[in-house]
Amino acid sequence: NGKTESAFDLNGTLSRLGGDRELLAEFVRVFDEDAPGLIDAIDLAIVEGDSGKLGHAAHSLRGLAANIGAAKVSASAAELEAMANGGTLAAAASVAARLKEEMQSLNGAVAGLRSW
Secondary structure, rough: OHHHHHHHHHHHHHOOOOOHHHHHHHHHHHHHHHHHHHHHHHHHHHHOOOHHHHHHHHHHHHHHHHHHHOOHHHHHHHHHHHHHHHOOOHHHHHHHHHHHHHHHHHHOOOOHHHHH
């Protein structure tokens, strides 16, 4: 469906990885392990108004998402990173809420890869 396609680009990611399905599956495993803690760190940094912590967590999540071809998650994380770097966190909570929705879409989109 369109929601799945927009959350995750399987063909593009596999092409970028030279068709290495095992590598993609490993990237998904790392994402699954690290992303929840990064989301928690993003939330805490926003509550605390800590732009340094927000920037670090958002940067890490952006890279993890990019590795698996999750463009929307990566873009939202990059937006949070930019806000943190600029010290302007006023809209960070709404971007973080959108990021969580994108993470839910992504979770469904990559579910089949977890068994590779």
